[in-house]
Amino acid sequence: MHRLNGFSLTRRLTLMFVGMGTAVLLGLGWVVSNSVEKHFEALDMEVLAGKMELIAQALQRVGAASDLTQLSHQLARSLIGHHGLEVLLLDADKAVIFATANASFDPAMVAAQATQRPGQPALWQLADQTYRGMAQQIPTAALDAKGHRALVIVAAAIHIGHHQAYMRGFLQTLWLFVAGAAVLMALLGWWSVRRALQPLRAMRDQAQVVTAQQLNHRVSLQRMPVELAELAQSLNDMLARLEEAFKRLSDFSSDIAHELRTPVSNLMTQTQVALSQPRAADDYRQVLESNAEELERMARMIADMLLLAKADNGLVVPNREPVDLAAEVQALFDYYEAVAEEKGLHLRQSGSASVQADRLMLRRAVGNLLSNAIRHATPGTVVQVWLTQSESGAALSVDNTGDTIAPELLERIFDRFFRVDPARQRSSEGTGLGLAITRSIVVAHGGQIAATSHDGLTTLTMRLPHPAP
Amino acid sequence: MKILIVEDEPKTGDYLKQGLTEAGFTVDLARDGVDGLHLALTENHDLAILDVMLPGIDGWGVLAGIRRAGKDMPVMFLTARDAVDDRVKGLELGADDYLLKPFAFSELLARVRTLLRRGGKPSSDPFLHAADLELDLMRRRVSRAGQRIDLTAKEFALLELLLRRQGEVLPRSLIASQVWDMNFDSDTNVIEVAMRRLRAKVDDAFEPKLIRTVRGMGYVLETPCTA
Numbered sequence: 001m002h003r004l005n006g007f008s009l010t011r012r013l014t015l016m017f018v019g020m021g022t023a024v025l026l027g028l029g030w031v032v033s034n035s036v037e038k039h040f041e042a043l044d045m046e047v048l049a050g051k052m053e054l055i056a057q058a059l060q061r062v063g064a065a066s067d068l069t070q071l072s073h074q075l076a077r078s079l080i081g082h083h084g085l086e087v088l089l090l091d092a093d094k095a096v097i098f099a100t101a102n103a104s105f106d107p108a109m110v111a112a113q114a115t116q117r118p119g120q121p122a123l124w125q126l127a128d129q130t131y132r133g134m135a136q137q138i139p140t141a142a143l144d145a146k147g148h149r150a151l152v153i154v155a156a157a158i159h160i161g162h163h164q165a166y167m168r169g170f171l172q173t174l175w176l177f178v179a180g181a182a183v184l185m186a187l188l189g190w191w192s193v194r195r196a197l198q199p200l201r202a203m204r205d206q207a208q209v210v211t212a213q214q215l216n217h218r219v220s221l222q223r224m225p226v227e228l229a230e231l232a233q234s235l236n237d238m239l240a241r242l243e244e245a246f247k248r249l250s251d252f253s254s255d256i257a258h259e260l261r262t263p264v265s266n267l268m269t270q271t272q273v274a275l276s277q278p279r280a281a282d283d284y285r286q287v288l289e290s291n292a293e294e295l296e297r298m299a300r301m302i303a304d305m306l307l308l309a310k311a312d313n314g315l316v317v318p319n320r321e322p323v324d325l326a327a328e329v330q331a332l333f334d335y336y337e338a339v340a341e342e343k344g345l346h347l348r349q350s351g352s353a354s355v356q357a358d359r360l361m362l363r364r365a366v367g368n369l370l371s372n373a374i375r376h377a378t379p380g381t382v383v384q385v386w387l388t389q390s391e392s393g394a395a396l397s398v399d400n401t402g403d404t405i406a407p408e409l410l411e412r413i414f415d416r417f418f419r420v421d422p423a424r425q426r427s428s429e430g431t432g433l434g435l436a437i438t439r440s441i442v443v444a445h446g447g448q449i450a451a452t453s454h455d456g457l458t459t460l461t462m463r464l465p466h467p468a469p
Numbered sequence: 470m471k472i473l474i475v476e477d478e479p480k481t482g483d484y485l486k487q488g489l490t491e492a493g494f495t496v497d498l499a500r501d502g503v504d505g506l507h508l509a510l511t512e513n514h515d516l517a518i519l520d521v522m523l524p525g526i527d528g529w530g531v532l533a534g535i536r537r538a539g540k541d542m543p544v545m546f547l548t549a550r551d552a553v554d555d556r557v558k559g560l561e562l563g564a565d566d567y568l569l570k571p572f573a574f575s576e577l578l579a580r581v582r583t584l585l586r587r588g589g590k591p592s593s594d595p596f597l598h599a600a601d602l603e604l605d606l607m608r609r610r611v612s613r614a615g616q617r618i619d620l621t622a623k624e625f626a627l628l629e630l631l632l633r634r635q636g637e638v639l640p641r642s643l644i645a646s647q648v649w650d651m652n653f654d655s656d657t658n659v660i661e662v663a664m665r666r667l668r669a670k671v672d673d674a675f676e677p678k679l680i681r682t683v684r685g686m687g688y689v690l691e692t693p694c695t696a
Contacts, residue, residue, distance in 0.1 A: 292685020299571040300654050334623055335649040338663045364653040371657040 010193050017189030022182045029174040036170065040163045044132045045121055051085065051156045052119075052136060054078065059152055062140040072098045084159030086131065089152055097152065102126065110135050110155045124157055130164060133157030199228050207235065215243035255417045256305065259432070263294050297431070304433040308416060311440035318358035318445050320467060325366075325396055326352040328359070329385050332367050336374055344380045351387035353394035355464045357445055365441040366396060368434035369460050373400035376458065393447070393465035405453040413451055414439040438462070470585060471495045473514040475505030475531060476547070477523050485518065488574050489581070502526030506534045514542055516585055518577075521548040521559075532562050543584040547572070575640040575686040582637055597632040599679050600692045602671065604632055613675050623648060624667050631680065631690035640687040664688055 055075065062071055075098055079087060086103035090096060094107040105124055113122055114135035124131045135155040142150045206219045218239060219232045274287040310316050326349065333347045340347050347370075355362070373383045381401040388395045405413065412418050417432040442449045447464040472494045476482035479500075486498045497512060499505035503525035509517060517535065521528040532544055543565040559567055565587075566580055597604040601614045609625060611618045620628065626648045631639065641660040645651040664680065672678045677693045 289684035295571075296573055296685060299573070302571065303569070303654070331650065335645070335651050335655075335659060336657070337623070338666055339657055339659050342662050360652055363651065367651065367653060367655060371655055371659075375657065 010190060010197060013193040014186055014189040017193070018182055018186045021185040021189075022178060025178045025181055029171075029178065033167065033170060033174065037167065040160070040167075041121055041132065044158050044160060044163075045134070047085070047158060048121075048132070048134050048156045049119075051079075051082075051087065052134065052138075052154065055087065055089075055154050055156070056138045059138050059140045059154075062142055067142070068097055076100075084161075086133075086157045086159070088155040088157075090155075091153075092151055094153070102129075103155070103157070105133070105155060105157070111153055114153045114155070130160055131157035132160050199224055203228065203232055203235070210239065212246065215239060215246055252416060259301065259417060260298065263298050267291055267294055301431040301433065304431055304437060305416075308433065308436055308440055311437075311444055314444075316361075316440065316444040318361055318441075320356045321359060322354060323357045323359050323362055324352075324354050325362075325387050325394060328363055328366060329387070329396075332363065332370055335367070336370055339371075340374055340383065343374065343377065345374060345377050346382045347385075348382055349385040349387065351389075353387040353389040353396065355394045355445075356467050357464060358441075361441045361444070365438040365462065366398075368438040369396075369398045369462070372435055372460070373398045373458075376400055376402045378402050378456075393463060395461060395463045397459050397461040399457060399459050401456055402458060404456050405451070405458055407453075410451045410453055414449060435460075470515045471497070471513065472581070473497045473499070473505065473509055473512070473517040475499045475502065475509075475517070475523060475528070476520045477501055478520070481520075484574075485577075488578070492578055494581075502528070502531050506531045509535050509540065510538050516542055516581060517544045518581070519544060519546055521546055529558065529562055532559075532564060536563050543587065545580065545584060573640050573642075573686070575638045575683075576642060579634075579637060579639055579643045582634070597629065599632055599635055599690060600677060601675070602632075602679060604629060611671070613671060618670050620667075620670060623663070624670070627663060627667055628671065628690075631688065634690075636689065636691045638683045638686045638689045644688070660688075 058071055058074060062068060075087065075089075079085060079100060086100045086105075087098065088096065088100070088103040088105055088107075088110060089098040090107050090111065094111050096107065105126060109124070113120075113133075114137050118136045119134055122133050122135070124133045133155055134157075135153060137151045138154050139149040139151055203219050203224075206217070210217050218236045221229055221232055221236075224232055270287055270290060274284065307316070329349045333349070336347065370383070370385070377383055377400040382399075384399040386395075386397040386399070388397075414435045416436040418436075419432055439449050442462045442464065445464050446467065447462055449460065449462045451461070452459045470493075472489055474482060474485050474489070474496060476485060476498070477500055482498050482500065486496045489496045497508050497514065499508050502523040505519070505523070506526055508514075509531065517531075519528040519531055523531070526534070528546055528548075532546075535542075535544065544563070545566040545568060546559045546564050547568050547570060549570040565584055568577060568580065595605065595607045597606065602611070603613070604611050604625075606629070611620050611625065611628060627644065630644065630647050642654060644660050645655065664682070668678075668680050672680055679692065680688060680690050683689055
């Protein structure tokens with residue numbers, strides 16, 4: 001695990017969960033507190049507007065300066081019982097006409113508010129108290145020196161300490177709640193993520209069981225969430241491929257050991273028996289001749305296995321040139337003619353095709369198909385080669401009449417050392433690698449090889465695509 | 470004919486020397502590249518057989534040294550490494566042939582003779598003979614003891630090869646490659662069957678028998694010495 005980029009999925013998901021939850025709660029808190037605040041303001045303004053109306057009506061009745069004294073009494077009376085409500089009346093020269101007990105607001109500030117933002121809510125600070133106020137110029141019935149109706153600046157304010165206390169409490173509760181919720185969400189998130197990732201851990205545990213000896217182990221798909229089922233399936237497929245390749249490899253190793261053990265033990269026994277007592281020169285010659293034959297076979301098998309090993313590792317690179325398949329088949333017919341005649345077989349070909357291929361390799365591949373067909377053909381029958389050319393490439397099929405190969409064995413006939421009849425193993429001819437080499441050559445050319453067998457007619461078909469330009 | 474062998478594997482070197490000596494060649498054997506190059510430059514050889522992996526100077530180095538000294542005798546490489554690069558490198562450096570271990574001695578011998586013959590002029594005689602067997606290259610006819618023998622084209626080519634290289638044991642792989650142009654080891658007994666059929670026509674009804682099987686090595690056409 002890389003510490004740097006391997007940030008735990010659990011931690012990442014938990015943090016995201018907490019972050020998003022907190023943001024949502026904070027947003028909600030802001031909306032709620034804002035609307036409560038607005039509601040309080042609306043309530044305050046309603047009260048203030050009512051008072052302002054009252055004062056305006058009283059001022060309508062003021063006809064002369066002398067009436068103002070009367071007005072003061074009237075106002076003082078009507079405002080009794082309104083706790084926290086302060087009223088201030090200023091004349092045009094900002095001199096105080098009337099003021100309630102605590103209404104010691106700055107006259108300049110009040111006048112500015114009345115002219116610039118009449119009737120609008122404002123927050124006024126007085127000592128350590130906060131007031132919500134409004135100011136307005138209201139005309140009286142009295143006339144000033146120029147004959148205009150005299151204006152009076154009226155300010156009304158209401159003490160909002162209790163609203164503020166409420167908001168403080170509200171915000172405090174909100175913060176506490178958000179903090180608590182964040183912690184809770186962290187815990188819940190961590191728990192649920194862990195729970196959700198449980199199948200992943202189960203998968204890891206199961207994958208850890210897999211070793212070279214236990215490649216048959218598979219991740220169980222039962223109760224696996226859909227998202228992970230695909231991953232698990234891919235993992236299983238990979239394991240299947242690995243197991244297959246591993247099995248082939250170990251089969252190959254044991255096949256080699258097996259195939260080489262018999263000739264080596266023959267050679268050893270024969271040589272040691274020959275050496276155990278003095279013999280005539282002819283006897284020695286016979287032993288040596290027999291050894292030479294056996295050794296030649298082994299050398300050929302080693303060369304074949306080397307070729308297959310190279311093909312398996314993609315080291316067989318065809319040297320492509322245009323090849324006329326019909327001509328190649330004819331050349332091979334010439335080669336196998338004598339053997340075929342001995343068995344009373346007829347070699348025939350029909351069709352034509354050409355490919356871009358490595359001539360030497362292709363000749364070998366087709367030669368192996370032919371010799372296989374000749375070996376397994378019933379005497380007196382026909383071995384037929386079909387050539388077809390299509391858009392995608394060329395196909396070459398070799399038919400022979402003989403024993404039907406069981407379907408379960410068909411796909412294995414291209415395996416190394418595979419023989420349909422185990423009793424024929426190590427017959428004097430063949431290393432059991434011919435068809436495997438053919439397949440390797442075809443695969444190296446990007447082609448495919450297949451076999452069918454029905455009613456005594458066995459057909460091996462190789463398809464070679466046109467090489468990519 | 471004098472042949473230089475440079476081979477560090479003791480058994481291989483000894484057997485090659487013995488085999489080639491018994492085949493009628495004079496053989497110098499060196500066990501490492503330094504000795505080998507020294508011998509190649511001081512003596513006159515008709516052919517050199519070099520192992521690629523050698524102590525001192527490797528096979529490529531020996532070949533380069535030989536060519537630098539202006540010697541143009543044919544050179545054959547032996548190697549256990551089956552890499553195409555090796556082959557290409559060898560041919561670029563001027564090697565004439567290349568044999569992969571394990572190889573059959575008969576194959577080596579046949580190739581040595583081919584390389585040594587390369588310089589010589591092909592016989593202009595349109596007739597090849599062995600005892601009372603006669604092969605007419607111009608008219609594509611074969612007769613023995615005056616009797617006409619009918620051969621297929623491939624049988625004719627096979628007999629021609631055997632006659633041209635009388636007395637040499639020809640391995641199956643060489644026959645397949647020269648007569649049929651098949652450069653792979655077939656797992657079928659093609660050559661045996663072809664040879665049997667040829668002998669049926671050429672040898673069965675006549676004495677002495679000319680074509681002989683050398684078990685484990687190949688085939689040879691020779692006139693028996695018992696006159």
